[in-house]
Structure formats: C-alpha cells, structure tokens
Amino acid sequence: MLYQLYESNRAWLSPFSEFASAASKLYSNPLSPFAQMPSAHRFSAGFDLASRLTKEYEKPEFDINHVSIDGVDVVIQEKVVESKPFCRLLRFKRFTDDAAMLTKMRDQPSVLVVAPLSGHHATLLRDTVRTLLQDHKVYITDWIDARMVPQADGAFHLDDYVNYVQDFIRKVGPNVHVISVCQPTVPVLAAVSLMASRGETTPLTMTMMGGPIDASRSPTAVNNLATNKSFSWFENNVIYKVPQNYPGANRQVYPGFLQHTGFVAMNPDRHATSHYDYFLDLIRGDDDNAEAHRKFYDEYNAVLDMPAEYYLDTIRIVFQEFALVKGTWEVRNPAGKKELVRPQDITGTALLTIEGELDDISGSGQTRAAQDLCSGIPAKNKKHYDVVGAGHYGIFSGRRWREFAYPEIRSFILAHNKAEVATQGKALKGIAA
Structure with a gap:
C-alpha cells in the first residue's frame, strides 16, 4: 500500500x-x-x-563520449555485450585513427567493474569508468530496475547475482581484472571462490573497494540497522509490491x-x-x-528498486549470519546444486583491498578481511591500501579517487597482467580497443 x-x-x-x-x-x-x-x-x-x-529523477546516462589518452582524443562507444533479465553487461569501446595509440590500447588490460546493486544506478561509477578508460578496456555491470522486470522473468536471489558475475567473467575472458565497489565485493569474492574450487580459470586480479566482506568489524549505522532488526522486520516493513503502472507489476521489491x-x-x-x-x-x-x-x-536522487529476494538474502547472509567469514555460505548454481564458498581455494588471482579512512558505510577492516579469507593467495600477490581522508564515495569518485586510489589500482593491475599481445595482421585504422 x-x-x-x-x-x-x-x-x-x-x-x-x-x-x-x-x-x-x-x-x-x-x-x-x-x-x-x-x-x-x-x-x-x-x-x-x-x-x-x-x-x-530518471536513470542518468553514463555520457562518456570521449577520453584523452596521452593527449590523443579517443572516441567512446557504449555497447551492450550481454543482456540478462536483471542486468546488462556494458563495454565502453574505444576508437581512434591514431595507429600508435591504437596499438597501445589493444595491449592494455581488460577490466570488469562490478557495480553495486544497492539503490543507485551503475552510473554512480561514471568517474570510475572514465578514469579507468585511460589505461584499460572497460566493462561494467548495469543493473536493471526491478520494477521494470516482468514477473515472468522469475525471482532474483543473491545466488543469481553470484552466477551472473561468473558468467560475465567468462564472457570478458581469461585475462580479466575484476573491480568490485561496495556491495558486490561479497558476491564477487564468492563467484571467484567457486570458480577456483571447480578448477576454472579465475581473474588475474580482484580489487575490492569499501565492501562488507566482514560486516562485524567496525560496524557502521548501516550494519547496526541490519543487526538490530530481526529478519522478519525487514520482510514486513520494507518489502512492497510494484504498482500496476510498471512492467514489473506485483513483483516484490525493496523500493x-x-x-x-x-x-x-x-x-x-x-x-x-x-x-x-x-x-x-x-x-x-x-x-x-x-x-x-x-x-x-x-x-x-536517481534510485532503483531491488528484488526482494536478493535484498533479504543480503541482509541475512552478509549482515546477520556473516556466512562468508564463518565459512557456512552455500550458493546454488544454475543447475540447482549448492556449493560451499571457499575463498581459501583461490590461488591464481592477486588481491587488492581498498578502504576509505572516513568511510561511514563500510567500516574500517571490513574490506581488508578478504586478505585473511583468501589464505591461498601468496603474500606477494596481496596488498591493502587505505585512502587517507576519503569517505565512502571518495574511494571511487572525485579527487582522492583519481589521485590516490586509481594509481594504486593501475599499478597493481599492470604488475599482475599476463594478457597476450594480439598478433593478427589486422589493419590498424579504425579498429576499436
């Protein structure tokens, strides 16, 4: 009502x-x-x-039409690479007629940015994407407003989120670097853990920024709300049906x-x-x-509705049961089988965790907890970085992101990049990177 x-x-x-x-x-x-x-x-x-x-306020556009790389103006074209009921995988393709710049761009690492499904649209990471485009081929998850998804497309659980991430990692390719910002740090770690447990090729690096890997550390107001209220309180007080004037009419959502x-x-x-x-x-x-x-x-002010199943799963698994850090989280794969999430099985993926000194959404140590969970990653391939003076948004947008956080990410990715240089005899002019 x-x-x-x-x-x-x-x-x-x-x-x-x-x-x-x-x-x-x-x-x-x-x-x-x-x-x-x-x-x-x-x-x-x-x-x-x-x-x-x-x-x-309607969903904004990314509005990234060009970027300057070493003084060369490079045109950007936004392209849908894969489309699922609750998410689109976007690629920001770069075009130039400058042969030397094209060669440089083609050899640069591919980055998959997993945007939060936590209220705001993926365009909140516009500054993140624009900056990354200077040195990387960039893909991003563009989550769809649940009120726009017909009920016939089924439910969307946290398990489905994890499965989506795995599909996107496979789509981008074996030499991908994954960056997760805030909420998706948890499902991304689960996705890569499950791939490692199965013996699949995992991303070259994982960069986790300001996320609730262990929400019990330095709890914030967000964490306290989730722990002080019962699960049934969330079911009864924040879940509503989408009105009839939307395609997702009668779907249960967190508005x-x-x-x-x-x-x-x-x-x-x-x-x-x-x-x-x-x-x-x-x-x-x-x-x-x-x-x-x-x-x-x-x-x-532009916000989206979240599927109720996904939101309630997150409250229970991440903020109330702390299932990831306790080693009790089981994820249902597309075949219907449950698999235990074991971060310790990750060995071939380097890990960078980033936190903001003044973050009031994900408290100090919550993201860094991934360093302990991923015990199978050699110490030389793990790093933590604190952005001094940065709040939650400052670690992925604004001056502190561009001047402090991004250089750390760029250096970390380059240090662990193993992408092979393409040798096909293609004509350079007009080819995208």
Missing part, C-alpha cells in the same frame, strides 16, 4: 514540479518582463529549488524511494545545507557550483 501511496503523491506533485520549473525560467529569462522585477533572481532560485525537490529516504536520513543536515547553498549559488549567479550541485543530485 505504501508504494501505491508514494506513486499517487508523485503523480500529484508532478504538475507542481513542472510549474515551478517554468516559473523559475520565467523569472530568469532576460526577455521576460518578470525578470525585471525586484528580487526576480530570488523568485527564480526558489522556484528552481522547489522544482528539483519535487521532480522525479528505491525507501532506500533514498534512508540515504538522506544518514546525513540530513549535510543535505539541507547543500540545498541551501545551491539556493544561494543561484542568487549569486555562481553557475559552476550550481551545476556541480545539479550533477551530484541528478545522480544521487
């Missing part, structure tokens, strides 16, 4: 949001007589803020609007201050800061 009430409220506010947007332009357009009124800039700023606080409410509730003062500063920036005509605010909240 709550989801239906939310949809009704959203529909009711939609005309007001459109009106506020139009009014803001009416008071700011130099050709409008209203723009000549006293305090017109304040009216415009107020209506603009009102519009942004009441509008619906995006509830997740967004939780995000904001963690730092309400910070968000209130940010919006007030945006209002002042509009009045002052500070277009750069105003645009930075818009870009951040266009991404931050």
Whole structure:
C-alpha cells in the first residue's frame, strides 16, 4: 500500500514540479518582463529549488563520449555485450585513427567493474569508468530496475547475482581484472571462490573497494540497522509490491524511494545545507557550483528498486549470519546444486583491498578481511591500501579517487597482467580497443 501511496503523491506533485520549473525560467529569462522585477533572481532560485525537490529523477546516462589518452582524443562507444533479465553487461569501446595509440590500447588490460546493486544506478561509477578508460578496456555491470522486470522473468536471489558475475567473467575472458565497489565485493569474492574450487580459470586480479566482506568489524549505522532488526522486520516493513503502472507489476521489491529516504536520513543536515547553498549559488549567479550541485543530485536522487529476494538474502547472509567469514555460505548454481564458498581455494588471482579512512558505510577492516579469507593467495600477490581522508564515495569518485586510489589500482593491475599481445595482421585504422 505504501508504494501505491508514494506513486499517487508523485503523480500529484508532478504538475507542481513542472510549474515551478517554468516559473523559475520565467523569472530568469532576460526577455521576460518578470525578470525585471525586484528580487526576480530570488523568485527564480526558489522556484528552481522547489522544482528539483519535487521532480522525479530518471536513470542518468553514463555520457562518456570521449577520453584523452596521452593527449590523443579517443572516441567512446557504449555497447551492450550481454543482456540478462536483471542486468546488462556494458563495454565502453574505444576508437581512434591514431595507429600508435591504437596499438597501445589493444595491449592494455581488460577490466570488469562490478557495480553495486544497492539503490543507485551503475552510473554512480561514471568517474570510475572514465578514469579507468585511460589505461584499460572497460566493462561494467548495469543493473536493471526491478520494477521494470516482468514477473515472468522469475525471482532474483543473491545466488543469481553470484552466477551472473561468473558468467560475465567468462564472457570478458581469461585475462580479466575484476573491480568490485561496495556491495558486490561479497558476491564477487564468492563467484571467484567457486570458480577456483571447480578448477576454472579465475581473474588475474580482484580489487575490492569499501565492501562488507566482514560486516562485524567496525560496524557502521548501516550494519547496526541490519543487526538490530530481526529478519522478519525487514520482510514486513520494507518489502512492497510494484504498482500496476510498471512492467514489473506485483513483483516484490525493496523500493528505491525507501532506500533514498534512508540515504538522506544518514546525513540530513549535510543535505539541507547543500540545498541551501545551491539556493544561494543561484542568487549569486555562481553557475559552476550550481551545476556541480545539479550533477551530484541528478545522480544521487536517481534510485532503483531491488528484488526482494536478493535484498533479504543480503541482509541475512552478509549482515546477520556473516556466512562468508564463518565459512557456512552455500550458493546454488544454475543447475540447482549448492556449493560451499571457499575463498581459501583461490590461488591464481592477486588481491587488492581498498578502504576509505572516513568511510561511514563500510567500516574500517571490513574490506581488508578478504586478505585473511583468501589464505591461498601468496603474500606477494596481496596488498591493502587505505585512502587517507576519503569517505565512502571518495574511494571511487572525485579527487582522492583519481589521485590516490586509481594509481594504486593501475599499478597493481599492470604488475599482475599476463594478457597476450594480439598478433593478427589486422589493419590498424579504425579498429576499436
């Protein structure tokens, strides 16, 4: 019922949001007589803020059309490599007519970025992808909003997530380097562990950033919520059916609007201050800061619904039972057989763990726990790095990501890269990398 009430409220506010947007332009357009009124800039700023606080935010685009590599402008084309009911595997193909640059790019490592399925869209890692493209062939998991997936496509459990990751690793190829950010560190470690236990070829490296490998270490507000509430509380209080106006009608989900409410509730003062500063920036005509605010909240406010089965599995297995670190987690494979997750079986994959000093989502030591679990990896192939001064988002986006975290990842990948140089006699001009 709550989801239906939310949809009704959203529909009711939609005309007001459109009106506020139009009014803001009416008071700011130099050709409008209203723009000549006293305090017109304040009216415009107020209506603009009102519009942004009441509008619906759609999934943003990655909008990565080109990158500069050693001074050469390289064109980027986004391509769907594989499509599954709940996820698309995207590749950012790089094109150039510069023969020397093309040769360099073709020899660079392939990276699979496993994006979180935890509320925000994969586009939250836009800065991560753009930076990686300078030195790598980049793939990313683009999770689909569960309200857009028809019930006929079945349920989606944490086991399915693990199986998806394994399929994507095989799709990209044997010489892949996997980077997981936050939530997917757990299913990625499970996926690679199971592949190792079966004797399959595993990725060359795993980079795990700010994830709850062992959520019992340095628990944060997120961890405390999961442990202080019973499993039945989550079943009864945060799971709702998708309304009839979406393709996934009647599918049970953890709605995006509830997740967004939780995000904001963690730092309400910070968000209130940010919006007030945006209002002042509009009045002052500070277009750069105003645009930075818009870009951040266009991404931050765009959320997706998570499948209820997957969300509840995560609460139980990761945050309540700590099954991964206790060695009791069994994953059901596509054939229906359960397999025990054994990180100690991983031997041929190098491991890099990264944490932010000020991370308030995944506490200190939670990601580093993978170092102990992966006891079969030689010490020379394991490394941990703390990003000083970085919060949760700072380890994969922004200045600290680009200046501190990324150089560590790039060096680690290069040190363990074994990709063979292609020797086919292809013409270089116009070939993608």
